[in-house]
Amino acid sequence: MKRSLFVATSLTAALAGCAKTTNALNGAPQVRRVLDAASALDRAVIGSRGSAKLYGETDITRDFPTNGNPTPDDDAYRRLRSAGFAGYILPVAGLVERPQGFTLRRLRELATLTQITRHDCVEGWSVVGKYTGVPLEALLALVRPRRQARYVVFQSFDHDGDGTPFYGSLDLAQAAHPQTQLTLALNGAPLDADHGAPVRLRIPTQLAYKSTKWVRRIELVDSFARIGGGRGGYWEDNGYDWYAGV
Ligand SMILES: Nc1nc2c(c(=O)[nH]1)N[C@H]1C(S)=C(S)[C@@H](COP(=O)(O)O)O[C@H]1N2
Ligand SMILES: [Mo]
Numbered sequence: 001m002k003r004s005l006f007v008a009t010s011l012t013a014a015l016a017g018c019a020k021t022t023n024a025l026n027g028a029p030q031v032r033r034v035l036d037a038a039s040a041l042d043r044a045v046i047g048s049r050g051s052a053k054l055y056g057e058t059d060i061t062r063d064f065p066t067n068g069n070p071t072p073d074d075d076a077y078r079r080l081r082s083a084g085f086a087g088y089i090l091p092v093a094g095l096v097e098r099p100q101g102f103t104l105r106r107l108r109e110l111a112t113l114t115q116i117t118r119h120d121c122v123e124g125w126s127v128v129g130k131y132t133g134v135p136l137e138a139l140l141a142l143v144r145p146r147r148q149a150r151y152v153v154f155q156s157f158d159h160d161g162d163g164t165p166f167y168g169s170l171d172l173a174q175a176a177h178p179q180t181q182l183t184l185a186l187n188g189a190p191l192d193a194d195h196g197a198p199v200r201l202r203i204p205t206q207l208a209y210k211s212t213k214w215v216r217r218i219e220l221v222d223s224f225a226r227i228g229g230g231r232g233g234y235w236e237d238n239g240y241d242w243y244a245g246v
Contacts (some may be wrong), residue, residue: 003129020071025117027143028064036075036223045053049111050172050177050205050245051124051178051206052117052118052150052179052204052246053117053118054115054116054173055116055117055118055128056116057116057130057213058165059116059128059194060116060128060129060130060187061119061127061129061200063126064127064129064186065100065125065127066194066195067121067162068103068122068157068209069158069159069160069164069166071158071193071194071214072089072156072157072158072159072214074104074140075141076157077157080198081197084103084152085197085198086104088103088104088154088198088199089101089102089103089174090102090107090199090215090216090217090218091217091218092139092143092217092218092219092220093217093218093219093220094149094153094218094221095145095146095148095149095220095221095222096143096144096146096149096220097143097144098142098144098146099143100142100143100145102139104184104198107133107134107199108180108184108242110134110138110139111132111133111134111184111185112134112135112138113130113132113133113134113181114132115131115136115179115181115204116128116129116130116131116229117131117179117202117204118204119130119202119204119208119211120246121207121208121209122206122207122208122209122240122244129179129186129187130186130187130188131183131185131186131202132183132185132186133181133182133183133184133185133199133202134181134182134184135180135181136152136175136180136181136182137175137176137177137178137180137200139169139182139218140152140172140175140176142212143220145220146220148222149172149220149221150172150220150221150222151160151169151170151172151221151222151223151224151232152169152170152171152172152175152218152219152220153167153168153169153218153219153220153221153224153227154167154168154169154201154212154215154217154218155167155215155216155218155219156168156212156214156215156216157167157212157216158213158214160234164228165210165228165234166213166214166234167212167227167228167233167234168201168209168210168212168234168235169224169227169232169233169242170201170203170210174203174206177203177205179203179204180201180202180203180205181201181202181203181204182200182201183184183199183200183201183202183213184198184204195213196212196213196214196215197214199214200212200213200214200215201213201215201217204246205245205246206243206245206246207244207245207246209233209235209240209243209244210233210244212233237241
C-alpha cells in the first residue's frame with residue numbers, strides 16, 4: 001500500500017475504529033486536513049530522499065504483465081518500431097539552456113545504471129525487474145535546467161480510446177533522485193514494444209503509473225497547469241494523486 005495512504009488510513013482508522021465510518025469520515029474537512037498533512041509530510045520527508053529497495057537476480061519475476069493503454073500503433077510509432085527504433089530521437093526541451101535531441105545510440109552510451117527494483121501497480125500487483133538505463137539526473141545535467149524550471153514533463157506516443165494523449169510529470173527533486181531512470185532494457189534485453197520501447201521512465205520510489213512508457217519527448221516547465229487536464233499527468237487528470245510514493 002502507498003505509504004502516505006497507509007499512514008493516513010491508520011490515522012483515520014484510529015479515529016474511527018471501523019472501515020465504514022472511515023470512508024464516510026475521509027470526506028470530512030477536518031479529516032481531509034489530516035490526510036493532506038500526512039501526504040505532505042510523506043512527500044517532504046521520504047519523497048525525494050528515501051530509496052526504493054534493491055533486489056537480487058533470483059527475485060526477478062518471470063512473466064511481466066503489461067498495463068495501461070495498448071501499445072501505440074499509429075504511423076509514427078509503427079515506422080520507428082519496424083526499423084528497430086534506429087531513427088528514434090528523444091528531444092529534451094523547454095526551460096533548459098541546452099535543448100537537444102538524444103539518439104538511441106547516445107542514450108545507450110549514457111545508460112550506466114542497472115538496478116533490480118519492484119514495480120508496484122496501484123491496482124495491487126507488483127513485479128521485480130532488472131532495469132538498465134540513463135540516470136535521469138545525468139540527462140538533466142547535459143541539458144542544464146534553467147532556474148525557473150520546476151517540473152519534467154514526459155510526453156508519450158500512446159493515447160487512450162478517446163484519443164487523449166498520455167503524459168506524466170515529476171518535479172526536479174524526484175527527477176534527480178539517483179534511482180530515477182530512463183530505461184532502455186528490461187532483464188538484459190532491449191525494452192520490448194509492450195513495455196514501453198524504446199525508452200520509458202522507471203521511478204521505483206513511486207507507483208508504476210508514474211513510470212511513463214513510450215517516451216516521445218521531454219520538456220522542462222515551470223507549471224503543468226496548461227498541459228492536458230492540468231493535473232500533471234494522464235492518470236492524475238483521471239483522479240490519481242500526482243505524488244505516488246510507495
Ligand atoms: N505511456 C504510458 N505509460 C504508462 C501507462 C500508460 O497507459 N501509458 N500506464 C502506467 C501504469 S498504470 C502501469 S502499472 C505501468 C505498467 O507498465 P508495464 O506495462 O511495463 O507493466 O505503466 C505506466 N506507464
Ligand atoms: Mo498501474
